[in-house]
Amino acid sequence: MTSRASVVLVFGGRSSEHEISCLTASGVARTIDTDAFEVHPVGISRDGTWHRISLAQLQQLRARGRELPTVPADAEPVVLISKGDRVVLAGLVGGHLTDEVDIDVAMTMLHGPYGEDGTVQGQFEMLGIPYVGSGVAASAVGMDKHLMKVVLEASGLPVGPHEVIRDLDWVSDSEGCCERIVVALEFPLFVKPARGGSSLGISKVVAADQLPRAIEKARVHDPKVLVEQGFVGAREIECAVLGPLPGTITPRTSPCGEIVVNSQDGFYDFDAKYRPAANQVDLQVPARIPDSVSDTVRQLAARSFDVLGCEGLARVDTFVTASGEVFVNEVNTMPGFTELSMYPSLWQAAGMDYRDLITDLITQGLSRPNTAVR
Numbered sequence: 001m002t003s004r005a006s007v008v009l010v011f012g013g014r015s016s017e018h019e020i021s022c023l024t025a026s027g028v029a030r031t032i033d034t035d036a037f038e039v040h041p042v043g044i045s046r047d048g049t050w051h052r053i054s055l056a057q058l059q060q061l062r063a064r065g066r067e068l069p070t071v072p073a074d075a076e077p078v079v080l081i082s083k084g085d086r087v088v089l090a091g092l093v094g095g096h097l098t099d100e101v102d103i104d105v106a107m108t109m110l111h112g113p114y115g116e117d118g119t120v121q122g123q124f125e126m127l128g129i130p131y132v133g134s135g136v137a138a139s140a141v142g143m144d145k146h147l148m149k150v151v152l153e154a155s156g157l158p159v160g161p162h163e164v165i166r167d168l169d170w171v172s173d174s175e176g177c178c179e180r181i182v183v184a185l186e187f188p189l190f191v192k193p194a195r196g197g198s199s200l201g202i203s204k205v206v207a208a209d210q211l212p213r214a215i216e217k218a219r220v221h222d223p224k225v226l227v228e229q230g231f232v233g234a235r236e237i238e239c240a241v242l243g244p245l246p247g248t249i250t251p252r253t254s255p256c257g258e259i260v261v262n263s264q265d266g267f268y269d270f271d272a273k274y275r276p277a278a279n280q281v282d283l284q285v286p287a288r289i290p291d292s293v294s295d296t297v298r299q300l301a302a303r304s305f306d307v308l309g310c311e312g313l314a315r316v317d318t319f320v321t322a323s324g325e326v327f328v329n330e331v332n333t334m335p336g337f338t339e340l341s342m343y344p345s346l347w348q349a350a351g352m353d354y355r356d357l358i359t360d361l362i363t364q365g366l367s368r369p370n371t372a373v374r
């Protein structure tokens with residue numbers, strides 16, 4: 001028997017998406033090819049402590065009614081540490097490492113701050129361990145809706161009209177900020193924390209007098225706020241991207257999918273994403289759009305992945321206007337990854353099932369060059 005690659009599967013985390021991450025990791029743990037991979041789950045609790053969880057325990061983390069799972073706080077604390085040319089996962093008792101296991105590659109199922117934003121990727125770089133997904137810079141830029149638009153725009157990719165409000169602008173002259181926005185952009189507007197996640201703090205604004213409140217609401221999550229001109233009547237079309245196959249250089253793109261928001265005047269907000277009780281949202285896979293539009297979305301998705309320097313995986317979300325024009329809304333470097341999420345569903349539509357997708361990602365991670373500057 002060939003030896004299995006040893007994977008640390010990191011989940012939970014300090015962001016508002018802690019519970020979603022637990023659900024996702026549980027699904028991955030139930031599906032991952034254990035003939036190929038030896039899985040070592042690590043749950044990060046809300047306070048940032050790393051805990052060793054058994055594979056069986058992770059497989060059983062499920063929602064109970066409306067109560068979503070969290071990382072069990074009584075589980076053994078662990079550290080990931082470099083030891084010569086090895087990286088080990090170990091308990092720490094009385095200053096001594098216990099129950100050491102060698103780790104070959106890290107896979108995170110963390111969303112939002114401290115997971116998707118380059119921070120944990122920096123930790124892996126410092127340790128010298130290869131990992132699945134984008135590196136430090138692409139993760140950090142992908143997390144910041146403003147910086148992401150700056151990079152995409154500078155590379156000639158189409159993004160919608162937008163304005164940024166920095167802390168200093170707002171604190172020194174909030175009226176001036178609102179005037180600038182009303183002159184530059186047309187209603188409706190979407191007001192967003194630059195570095196948020198899962199739509200928390202996002203508001204749709206239809207009149208000038210609602211603007212200050214919406215900005216304050218976004219500032220609860222981030223002192224930097226992005227205000228975008230709303231796309232009216234546009235469709236939300238998404239494309240899943242995987243890094244190139246070995247020996248090739250072109251990112252792989254999936255067929256497109258559509259987010260269909262049913263609630264009148266609604267948008268794809270936190271409740272619609274994670275508490276879809278009222279059937280507010282449908283995922284339509286594949287999207288019912290003309291081939292020419294699908295081709296454009298896929299080309300823009302591959303190009304966005306490339307210009308942001310993404311690796312491994314990303315989901316590129318676009319708005320397609322009534323006239324068929326395509327604009328990039330955002331690039332998610334750690335997209336929703338439950339079996340029913342858009343990203344795996346899109347690969348399923350391309351003939352790659354959930355297990356094969358997980359294997360593909362870890363295989364890409366294992367061959368990742370091991371330095372932050374390449």
Ligand SMILES: Nc1ncnc2c1ncn2[C@@H]1O[C@H](COP(=O)(O)OP(=O)(O)O)[C@@H](O)[C@H]1O
Nearest residue numbers: 190197198199200228229230231267268269330
């Ligand atoms: N400029 C816009 N025009 C129209 N709808 C928008 C716009 N920006 C955001 N939305 C709506 O809000 C949702 C969440 O915004 P998004 O920027 O994707 O943030 P998140 O990171 O929370 O997914 C989108 O899926 C879409 O329904």
Ligand SMILES: [Mg+2]
Nearest residue numbers: 268317329330
């Ligand atoms: Mg989004």
